[in-house]
Amino acid sequence: MSGKPSPTVLQVVPELDTGGAEASAIEMVEAVTRTGGRCLVASQGGRLEETLARAGGELCPLPLATKNPVRMAANIAALRGLIRARGVDLVHARSRAPAWSALAAARLAGVPFVTTYHGAYNQKSRAKSFYNSVMARGDVVIANSRYTADLLMRRHGTQPEQVRVIYRGVDVERFAPDAVSPERVAALRAAWGVAPETRIVLQVARLTRWKGQDIVIAAAARVLKQADMGDVAVVLAGDAQGRHEYERQLRELIAANGLDGRIKLVGHVSDVPAACRAAEIVVVASREAEAFGRASAEAQAAEKPVIVAERGALPETLVPMRCSGDEGTGWLVAPDDPDALAACLENALRLPPETLARIGARGRAHVTARFTTQAMQSATLDVYDTLLGSRLAETFRDETSSNPLQPCEHVSKDTPAFT
Known part of the structure; x- marks a missing residue:
């Protein structure tokens, strides 16, 4: 030594x-x-x-x-x-x-x-x-x-x-709610073509099959078609990085479900803290094992509830919700299962805003303590x-x-x- x-x-x-x-x-x-x-x-x-x-x-x-x-x-x-x-x-x-x-x-x-x-x-x-x-x-x-x-x-x-x-x-200060101005959030919403009052379900991941964008689209199709779900948009933020065939397939899947304008492929987003703050819920739908799960941790640092696939290290990034009244920070769902994701997403979107806010606050405290x-x-x-x-x-x-x-x-x- x-x-x-x-x-x-x-x-x-x-x-x-x-x-x-x-x-x-x-x-x-x-x-x-x-x-x-x-x-x-x-x-x-x-x-x-x-x-x-x-x-x-x-x-x-x-x-x-x-x-x-x-x-x-x-x-x-x-x-x-x-x-x-x-x-x-x-x-x-x-x-x-x-x-x-x-x-x-x-x-x-x-x-x-x-x-x-x-x-x-x-x-x-x-x-x-x-x-x-x-x-x-x-x-x-x-x-x-x-x-x-x-x-x-x-x-x-x-x-x-x-x-x-x-x-x-995770740079928790960068994702702190008071570090992201309303103007940054509004600018992103405008760039995405999402109205201020529309609730957003967000996925931040490069466009590749193993990240599961098609799973999110299939789940969203089940949820968004319900008449009482309200004004909800799904934003898939990520660069195709040359995977143009996969991107084309995603667009075709969106169109086949009649959801053009409600499920949006917005490309690369550099202001991830503002993207998270714009969202109601953040989804991580990876088909394959994540070695850590940065998207889940960053979303929680931004005080947003998460829904993540129960695979790889993703379960380590959150405190799982077992019932509506517990002290969790998000939900685990079976991987590669649009029906399970749809059921979880529907239940989460039906929670009162104050309940989602409490879950988000617990998420930030969890990430600040560990990551x-x-x-x-x-x-x-x-x-x-x-x-x-x-x-x-x-x-x-x-x-x-x-x-x-x-x-x-x-x-x-x-x-x-x-x-």
Whole structure:
């Protein structure tokens, strides 16, 4: 252990565009810098380079998105040289292809190696299992949910004492109701063509079949056709990212149900806090397992009740409603089941506004207690301290003492995990 009061940490990500791994890397740059340490990011760069600089980090450009074995071998040498030249004390990798180079470089340089298992990676062959296994080879492996922790231990035989569950962080201040002006909400409604008095059911997810937009449309068709349901619109916010055939199928499904104008495909929405504030209820209808469930956590941070599919880590993001009078923050429904979603959505829309408001307030309190960005930063610094003998987390908590933080959650054989 170095025991240095201000160690240097190297974050390794393939690119610096949008994504959970990139966002978390930059959040850790900000945390390390705040403690007086130094944080470098090895990446081929991208749209978040200015954000990285503002957080106090330094970009070290390398072609780390490559899966070419020759270039990956060259990246090992480049990363090893960077570690030695810049006095790097710890390497933290967040994506599979660059993690192989980072693992070899860290071992050759003799510095600790940390990984974050960010996704429920596809694993349908032995070759893919081996490729994924690099994310379970850290001295400490961070899982972004209990579901992910259980998955990686079953897949790769990782020992429980090697794993830490650290949930993805949510910027709760950005989603606070008083941080979103009525003008921002009104502007979004106008852009969507939704009247001020119309209640909105919202889904925020890129347009891909596994996110379940077609399930939401099928469920909404059952609900919106009821004469006594009132003025309700369903907004599906998300970029097709080139999946034009799927987008065409969704539009055809909407038209076939006679719901043009009531179910809206609005494309990418950059102001997600305003989108959540505009909504009455937020739906997360994923067909496949989510490794965390950021959309659910962000909606609750905006004081909105959620309806989420009971799959993957999504159940970990809310306190489930069991009956109308309990203290939950949203509802769990069977995945890939339009009838179940329709029944839940109908019941939720029939609740009085004051009941929905109470559910939303409980949701924000729940997220603030468990899923803040500062909690994620503090818990990750605890991992670094364990490996380095440093006191980064203590310094960070002193700096942010006005905000309560959730400690890192350790996995043990006696602690149940979602399967």
